[in-house]
Amino acid sequence: MxxxxxxxxxxxxxxxxxxxxxxxxxxxxxxxxxxxxxxxxxxxxxxxxxxxxxxxxxxxxxxxxxxxxxxxxxxxxxxxxxxxxxxxxxxxxxxxxxxxxxxxxxLETWFHVPSEAAATMKPPPRWKMWLISLVSVYPLVLGFQAWVVPLTASWPLPLRAALFPLVLLTTMTYVVMPAVTRLLRPWL
CATH class of the missing domain: 3.30.70.100 (Alpha-Beta Plaits)
Known part of the structure; x- marks a missing residue:
């Protein structure tokens, strides 16, 4: 589809x-x-x-x-x-x-780490997901703005705009959030 x-x-x-x-x-x-x-x-x-x-x-x-x-x-x-x-x-x-x-x-997928008890667990409260997402994404956005944006300033806007979510979401989904959710699991 x-x-x-x-x-x-x-x-x-x-x-x-x-x-x-x-x-x-x-x-x-x-x-x-x-x-x-x-x-x-x-x-x-x-x-x-x-x-x-x-x-x-x-x-x-x-x-x-x-x-x-x-x-x-x-x-x-x-x-x-x-x-x-x-x-x-x-x-x-x-x-x-x-x-x-x-x-x-x-967002639930970012805050889920498989475990034996996971089948009965609910996702964390939305405010916790929001807070952790905000704190986790800020350094990535800052780094992207500092190092990537200047290198791509001459690119067409649609291409620059596509690069940001591609890099950000991929890094958040496969690198940052799995580590953060494991680290903060007791709090979540």
């Missing part, structure tokens, strides 16, 4: 992040790790896929498979695909259990 199609429907869809938590069978952790890498690689080939990754601590049997798609429709295209069904059939032989499933949109 194009952006103009979405706008015509009266709202702009937000990206959606789906987290599926699994516990590998004893003695099958290596095989499950291979499975997790394979399923994320498969999901990455689907239209609208923004990211696919695996979160796993070496001393644990728990795996968190994270998929981020541009829209819910894109996510459901992946979820309902025959390719995913084949991967799920294989997972059933390697996993002791599927421990949780979550779908999140908007």
């Amino acid at each position: 194009s952006t103009s199609d979405t706008r015509r429907r009266g709202r702009l869809e937000e990206p959606v992040t789906a987290v599926y938590s699994w516990r590998a069978k004893p003695g099958r952790i290596g095989e499950f790790a291979e499975w997790a890498r394979g399923v994320t690689a498969e999901a990455a080939r689907f239209p609208g896929n923004l990211a696919a990754t695996v979160v796993h601590n070496e001393d644990s049997r728990d795996f968190h498979v994270v998929h981020q798609f541009a829209t819910r429709r894109d996510l459901h295209t992946w979820l309902d695909s025959p390719e995913r069904q084949r991967w799920l059939a294989q997972a059933r032989t390697l996993a002791a259990t599927k421990t949780a499933q979550q779908h999140r949109t908007g």
